[in-house]
Amino acid sequence: SQTIHQWPATLVQPVGSPLSLECTVEGTSNPNLYWYRQAAGRGLQLLFYSVGIGQISSEVPQNLSASRPQDRQFILSSKKLLLSDSGFYLCAWSVNPISNSEQFFGPGTRLTVL
Amino acid sequence: QQQVKQSPQSLIVQKGGISIINCAYENTAFDYFPWYQQFPGKGPALLIAIRPDVSEKKEGRFTISFNKSAKQFSLHIMDSQPGDSATYFCAASGGGGSNYKLTFGKGTLLTVNP
Numbered sequence: 194s195q196t197i198h199q200w201p202a203t204l205v206q207p208v209g210s211p212l213s214l215e216c217t218v219e220g221t222s223n224p225n226l227y228w229y230r231q232a233a234g235r236g237l238q239l240l241f242y243s244v245g246i247g248q249i250s251s252e253v254p255q256n257l258s259a260s261r262p263q264d265r266q267f268i269l270s271s272k273k274l275l276l277s278d279s280g281f282y283l284c285a286w287s288v289n290p291i292s293n294s295e296q297f298f299g300p301g302t303r304l305t306v307l
Numbered sequence: 308q309q310q311v312k313q314s315p316q317s318l319i320v321q322k323g324g325i326s327i328i329n330c331a332y333e334n335t336a337f338d339y340f341p342w343y344q345q346f347p348g349k350g351p352a353l354l355i356a357i358r359p360d361v362s363e364k365k366e367g368r369f370t371i372s373f374n375k376s377a378k379q380f381s382l383h384i385m386d387s388q389p390g391d392s393a394t395y396f397c398a399a400s401g402g403g404g405s406n407y408k409l410t411f412g413k414g415t416l417l418t419v420n421p
Contacts, residue, residue, distance in 0.1 A: 225407050236413040237351070237396065244407065283350050287407060295341065296409055298350035 195220035197299040199284050205305045212257075212271040214302050216284030219265065224286040226267040227296065228259055231281040243267060244289060279306045311399050313412025320419050326384040328415045330397035333378065338401035341409070342371065342382045345394045354395070355382070387419045 196219045206212060218224050228240040239252045241259035249259050256275060260268045267284055281303055285296040312331045320326045330340075341356035357364045357371040357380065364371045370383040384391055394416050398409040 237411045239408065242408060285350075289407070295353055295356065298343075298352065301348070301350045303348070 195286075195297065197284060197286055197297060199282075199299040199302050201302060202300065203303045203305075205307060206274050207307055208276055209273045212269070212274050212278070212304070214269040214282055214284075214304075216267040216269075216299055217265055218267075218286045221265070221286070221288070223264060223289050225289045226261060227285040227287075228267065228269050229283040229285065229298075231283060231301075233280070237283070241269070274306045276306050279304055311397060311410050311412045313397050313415060315415060316413070317416040318418070320387045320417065322387065322389060322419055322421050324387050324419075326387045326391070326417055326419070327381060328395055328397070328417070329379065329381045330399075330412050331377075331379045332399050332410075334399070334401075334410075335378070336401050337399040337410075339399065340371070340373065340380050341398050342369075343396040343398065343411075345396065345414075347393075351396060384417075387417075389419045389421050392417055392419050 198217050200215055226243045229237045230240055231237050241249055241251055243249050243261045246261050246264055257271050281301050283301045284299040287296045310333055314329050318326060338359055342354045343351035344354045345351040355366050355369050355371055357373050359375050362373050368385045371380060373380045394414045396414045397412040400409045
C-alpha cells in the first residue's frame with residue numbers, strides 16, 4: 194500500500210530564516226506530487242506540482258520554491274521566511290498518468306513564523 | 308472559470324439530522340468531483356467522489372448528488388454523528404492538460420451536536 198510522509202510535523206521559525214520541508218511517498222512509482230498551503234480556517238491553496246523528477250510548476254508567486262530530486266521526494270524551501278508564510282503545509286500525491294484525479298494527502302506540517 | 312464555490316461556510320446540525328453542503332462550478336470541462344473530509348490538525352482524506360455520468364452516488368451515510376445542467380453538486384450526510392464534525396471540501400478537476408490539478412472549494416466547517 195502507498196504511504197506519504199511529511200516532516201517535520203511542526204516547526205517554529207523566525208522571520209528571515211530558511212525553510213526546508215520534506216515529503217516522501219512509498220509504495221508507488223512516478224507519482225504526481227503537490228504542495229498545498231492552508232491558512233488557519235481557510236481553504237487549500239495549491240503552491241507547486243510536479244509530474245516528474247526535476248519538473249516543477251508554480252501556481253502562485255511567492256518566496257517559496259520546490260524541488261523534486263528523486264522520484265518520490267518533494268521538497269518545499271524558502272531562503273527567507275515571511276510572517277505570511279505561516280500555515281499548514283500539505284503534500285499530496287496522485288497516480289501518473291492520470292486515470293482519475295484522486296489525490297492522497299500527507300499528515301501536514303504546521304509552520305509558525307515569528 | 309476555475310472556481311468552485313462552496314456553501315455554507317459553517318453548518319451546525321443535531322445528531323441524527325441531515326447535513327447538506329453545496330458546491331457550484333463554472334468550468335464545463337470538469338469531469339471529476341471529489342469530497343474531502345479534514346479533521347483538525349490532519350490532512351484531508353477522500354470521502355466520496357463522482358463523475359458526471361451518474362446523478363447520484365451513495366456510500367454508507369454519505370451521498371453525492373450531481374446536477375450537470377446546473378453545474379452543481381452536493382454532499383448529504385444522513386444520520387449525522389458527532390464524529391462527523393470536521394471540515395468538508397468539495398473539489399473538481401478535468402479539462403485535458405490540467406486534469407491532474409484539483410480546484411477546491413473554501414470548505415465547510417460541520418459541527419454535529421450530541
